Amino acid sequence: MTTSIAPRRAAARAAARRGTLIGWAFALPALIAYSAFVIYPLLAGIQYSFYRWNGVGPSEWVGFANYIRVFTDETLLGSIRNAFVLIAFFTIIPVAAGLVLATLIRSMRPGPFSSLSQTILFLPQIIPLAAAGIAWSWMYAQTGAVNQFLNAVGLGFLARPWLGDFQTALPAVGLIGSWVLTGLCTVLFLTGIGKIDQSLYEAVRLDGASWWREFITITIPGLRQEIAVLVTITIIAALSSFDLIYTTTLGGPGRATLVPGISIFRIGFTQSNVGLASAFGIVLMALVLACVLPIQRLARANDK
Amino acid sequence: MIVNKAEVVIGRVILIIVLVLTLVPLVNMLSAALQPADTNPTGLTFPTDPQWINFVTAFETGNVWRLMGSSIFIVIFVVPISLLLATLAGYALGNLRMRGGRFLFIFLILGLTIPFEALIIPLYYQMQALGVLNTQWAVILPLIGLYMPFSVVWMRAHFIGVPPELSEAARVDGATTFQEFRQIQLPLARPALSALAILLFLWTWNQFLLPVVLISDPLDRTVAGALTFFQGQYSSSIPLLNAGALIIIVPTIVVFVIFQRQFIKALLQGAVKG
Numbered sequence: 338m339t340t341s342i343a344p345r346r347a348a349a350r351a352a353a354r355r356g357t358l359i360g361w362a363f364a365l366p367a368l369i370a371y372s373a374f375v376i377y378p379l380l381a382g383i384q385y386s387f388y389r390w391n392g393v394g395p396s397e398w399v400g401f402a403n404y405i406r407v408f409t410d411e412t413l414l415g416s417i418r419n420a421f422v423l424i425a426f427f428t429i430i431p432v433a434a435g436l437v438l439a440t441l442i443r444s445m446r447p448g449p450f451s452s453l454s455q456t457i458l459f460l461p462q463i464i465p466l467a468a469a470g471i472a473w474s475w476m477y478a479q480t481g482a483v484n485q486f487l488n489a490v491g492l493g494f495l496a497r498p499w500l501g502d503f504q505t506a507l508p509a510v511g512l513i514g515s516w517v518l519t520g521l522c523t524v525l526f527l528t529g530i531g532k533i534d535q536s537l538y539e540a541v542r543l544d545g546a547s548w549w550r551e552f553i554t555i556t557i558p559g560l561r562q563e564i565a566v567l568v569t570i571t572i573i574a575a576l577s578s579f580d581l582i583y584t585t586t587l588g589g590p591g592r593a594t595l596v597p598g599i600s601i602f603r604i605g606f607t608q609s610n611v612g613l614a615s616a617f618g619i620v621l622m623a624l625v626l627a628c629v630l631p632i633q634r635l636a637r638a639n640d641k
Numbered sequence: 642m643i644v645n646k647a648e649v650v651i652g653r654v655i656l657i658i659v660l661v662l663t664l665v666p667l668v669n670m671l672s673a674a675l676q677p678a679d680t681n682p683t684g685l686t687f688p689t690d691p692q693w694i695n696f697v698t699a700f701e702t703g704n705v706w707r708l709m710g711s712s713i714f715i716v717i718f719v720v721p722i723s724l725l726l727a728t729l730a731g732y733a734l735g736n737l738r739m740r741g742g743r744f745l746f747i748f749l750i751l752g753l754t755i756p757f758e759a760l761i762i763p764l765y766y767q768m769q770a771l772g773v774l775n776t777q778w779a780v781i782l783p784l785i786g787l788y789m790p791f792s793v794v795w796m797r798a799h800f801i802g803v804p805p806e807l808s809e810a811a812r813v814d815g816a817t818t819f820q821e822f823r824q825i826q827l828p829l830a831r832p833a834l835s836a837l838a839i840l841l842f843l844w845t846w847n848q849f850l851l852p853v854v855l856i857s858d859p860l861d862r863t864v865a866g867a868l869t870f871f872q873g874q875y876s877s878s879i880p881l882l883n884a885g886a887l888i889i890i891v892p893t894i895v896v897f898v899i900f901q902r903q904f905i906k907a908l909l910q911g912a913v914k915g
Contacts, residue, residue: 360739367730374786378763465865485684577756
């Protein structure tokens with residue numbers, strides 16, 4: 338096909354214009370769904386957060402009073418603190434355990450055992466968190482398997498209703514999160530290790546490096562990307578936990594396991610303080626962003 | 642790779658311990674579910690006289706048919722509509738790259754990390770205003786919007802990877818954008834689409850917060866959301882509660898085991914892209 342340059346350019350410009358129009362036409366339905374059910378409620382939530390409103394009656398402008406209360410009310414601050422404690426169980430334990438496990442399993446040849454273990458490690462990821470909560474409430478019960486095990490190994494004096502005890506309820510709930518997330522971390526790290534240049538491992542081994550040195554100098558740097566991804570996902574899971582707490586403790590005993598998700602639910606729907614609950618929702622969103630953005634930036638900076 | 646014998650053995654042993662720890666809570670549910678319904682079982686006990694009837698009782702009193710129907714109804718709308726909208730938008734952003742597309746992309750990324758809890762209060766009043774509160778639509782509509790950032794980012798990533806020569810060839814042959822989309826791009830997008838479908842199915846099926854807040858009758862919720870109903874219903878019978886919860890879990894596990902390769906691939910990709 339032979340055409341002179343000028344008409345071709347004009348055609349290209351026309352195509353670009355047509356492309357823009359068609360492009361927006363293609364994107365429009367998604368944009369509408371997103372705007373209607375994410376952006377609109379977000380803006381409405383910001384609006385509510387400046388009012389005192391019980392959900393039915395008249396509302397009253399209160400300025401930043403709701404936000405001030407989020408940062409001064411001992412109960413609400415406590416629930417934020419609990420969420421940060423959960424990070425230890427949702428992020429630090431699964432990521433650390435996943436790293437160690439993946440390194441140990443690495444030597445495994447692909448085969449039926451390896452794929453069976455992958456399937457099993459993934460199971461907690463498949464079932465609803467609410468169901469995991471029910472399974473573990475029963476594990477932790479006074480007559481449950483945890484106490485049964487402790488009695489069997491002679492540690493019966495430790496036995497207690499784990500979720501009903503002020504001291505142990507939060508760690509106990511946190512460990513359910515570790516149970517759910519460790520498998521995901523392990524399997525993701527395993528695929529990551531598979532992509533690391535194997536000759537690097539052989540080189541340090543020939544240098545007589547220890548297992549630990551190999552782990553620090555090759556495995557960890559090689560899995561930077563995966564670590565950043567998993568830390569991000571698990572921090573979001575910890576800060577916005579709801580399902581697990583709802584089916585295990587509902588925030589109790591007392592406020593021992595109260596987290597922002599449950600607080601928002603209670604304040605908004607049980608106590609009908611829509612403004613305060615909305616303000617807390619906005620604060621929770623800001624907290625998640627404040628934790629996630631630096632990690633993303635760090636991961637990107639490392640890539641360069 | 643150089644690995645010595647001792648490491649292989651240690652690796653195996655630790656792996657087996659972790660696998661057992663992963664399975665114990667699930668096996669423990671089964672052992673409790675098979676004890677006589679009116680007893681208070683102790684920990685992990687082998688059911689000497691397995692009461693399979695508990696599953697029948699839990700199935701009937703739990704209205705499981707109705708629950709499954711309600712869940713399927715929600716999934717049937719959420720997943721295909723999300724896939725359709727996300728594919729169209731992903732194609733626009735990844736292939737057509739229209740003017741202003743970058744702005745739209747950043748606008749969507751903003752929504753990726755918003756926790757559902759931050760939106761649940763306004764969503765409640767929005768659904769009330771739309772007159773769909775306490776119906777399945779109160780979950781279907783928000784979920785489509787909430788899944789949109791992830792889904793569009795996912796499909797865009799796929800379309801960016803398709804060589805542009807394909808589009809050029811199609812256009813030289815005189816195909817319209819829509820023809821090119823339907824006949825060339827859609828068939829190529831099938832793997833990305835099916836992985837996204839798996840993720841959306843799983844997230845919808847297991848969705849808890851939205852159904853619990855937005856649908857007051859547990860029987861109209863997703864099965865996961867109805868678990869609270871089971872907790873209330875069977876608070877006095879640990880065997881029946883566990884049987885009910887297992888009935889809820891088993892279909893997902895069966896689907897997972899059948900499609901596990903696709904599931905694991907989708908979940909890993911989902912983690913990396915999310």
